[in-house]
Amino acid sequence: MPASDAVDSGPWDAKVQQYHGGQDWAHIDNFVEDFSVTTNAFGMPESAKAAATHAIGHSHHYPPADQEPARSSLARFLWPTDAECAAEKDRLILGNGASELIDLVIRMAPAGTWKPGPFRAQYKEYERSARNNGMDLLATDTPDKANIACIVNPCNPTGDYLDLPELKRWIDANVLPGGYVVVDESMQPWHSPGFRAHSLTSQHGFVKQMLEEQGVAVFVVHSWTKLWCCTGLRLGSVVCPSADHMRAIKKAQVPWSVNVVALAFLDAVVADDAYLQKTWQMTPVWRQQTVSRIAQMFPEWECHGRDFLSWIWVDTKSEDVARRAIELARAAGVPVRSGLPGYNHPTFVRLAVREPTKVDVLLDAWRAL
Ligand SMILES: Cc1ncc(COP(=O)(O)O)c(C=O)c1O
Known part of the structure; x- marks a missing residue:
């Protein structure tokens, strides 16, 4: 029996859907904060929320078929210089969440074998889509190359991260x-x-070379x-390896998949530099504070993941402790993500980085452990 069948999957239909966090909040009377998702601790940026709210007034019209001007605004965010933006923009397409694009790219991929990245667990939608499309799933540690390889970098949930040279070597191999x-x-x-200089979106030469010399198509997906x-x-x-690949996705994509509210949000949010500045400044600070507090309270627990990340992957070293930690967090209105459903790591919990007053609520609840 898959692990996800053996646990409470909440509203997910575990037989046909992949479990994800983020579903508890609406069913908790004393809800305080959602620690079960990896979203930004600063919440939805006010500037973009205002633009999205305004756009509801235009929702009796269809969204633009070319996703403009939001698509160009995102291109400018990814490649801030005129020359780079002009050269790369035609490889970019938006989707209704990364999930839509993950599925579209995998549907277009050559048939055969699929393999995940080199980490102990990785975000599961790639595997789900590969399975749905009849691919043979290879193990993480097999030396065999695959027809399609999908790596989540930085890896949700483990927090592992390959720098560009390592990432390129992994792709090549x-x-x-x-x-x-x-x-x-x-x-x-x-x-x-x-971040841009460390991102594969800046490696135009590498992506071109992979395509021209090995016929390997490299796609870079972002969930925003x-x-x-x-x-x-x-x-x-998704940033596609070529404009032709982008248009192949466009051909398969359901029209208007990104609605006017989301497009207006995106068009505004890319200009909110102050929001990102505080994100880069405070996320590692709050993360480190939480890691230190956990180390003090539970010296036997291990916190995993790179220090810039928006979540912590915590090994409690005990299935029973992890189960009780999840129950206590939920009861206190601060749900965390169990490592069991999907990831099959029953001693682990994943918690978002949040501001200290919210962390107080979670750690107070865990005093009972
Ligand atoms: C690594 C990763 N990729 C993609 C997604 C899907 O995101 P979206 O909400 O944009 O569909 C998630 C959501 O948790 C994620 O963690």
Whole structure:
């Protein structure tokens, strides 16, 4: 029996859907904060919320078929210089959350084998889509190359991160000629104000070379619902290896998949520099404070993940302790994500980085452990 069948899956239909966090909040009377998702601790940016609210007034019109001007605004965010933006923009397409694009890219991929990144667990929608599309799933640690390889970097939930040279080596070593590689960089913009230079979206030469010399198509997926805390709005993008690949996705994509509210949100949010500055400044500070407090309270627990990330992957070292930690958190109105459903790590819990007053509520609840 898959682990996800053996646990409470809440509103998810565990037989056909993949479990994710983020569903508890609406069913908790004393809800305080959602620690079960990896969204930005600063919540939805006010500037973009105002733009989205305004756009509801235009919702009796269809969204623009070319996703403009939001698509160009995101391109400018990814590639701030005129020359780079002009050269790369035609490879970018938006989606109704990254999830839509993950599924579209995998549907277009060559048939055959699929393999995940090199980490102990990784965000599961890639695997779900590969399975749905009849691919043979290879194990993480197999030396065999696959027709399609998908790596989540930084990896949700484990918090592992490959720097660009390691990432390129992994790509080179894990995909067959003519295959697809999908690199999920949803959490990468947290890296630092210099995140772009560390992102695969800046590696135009490498992506071109992979395509021309090995026929390997490299896609870079972003979920924008985490960085800009808009999971309910649904916003994602993919940078394709070529404009032709982008148009192949466009051909398969359902029309108007990104609605006018989400487009207006995106168009505004990319200009909110102050929001990102405080994100880069405070996330590592709050993360480290929480890690230190956990280490004091529970010296046997281990906190995993890079220090810039918006969550902590915590090994309580005990299935029973993890189960009780999840129950206590939920009862206190601060749900955390169990490591069991989907990830099959029953001693682990994943908690979002949040401001200290919210962490107080969670850690107070855990005093009973
Ligand atoms: C690494 C990663 N990629 C993609 C997604 C899907 O995001 P979206 O809400 O944009 O569909 C998530 C959501 O948790 C994620 O963690």
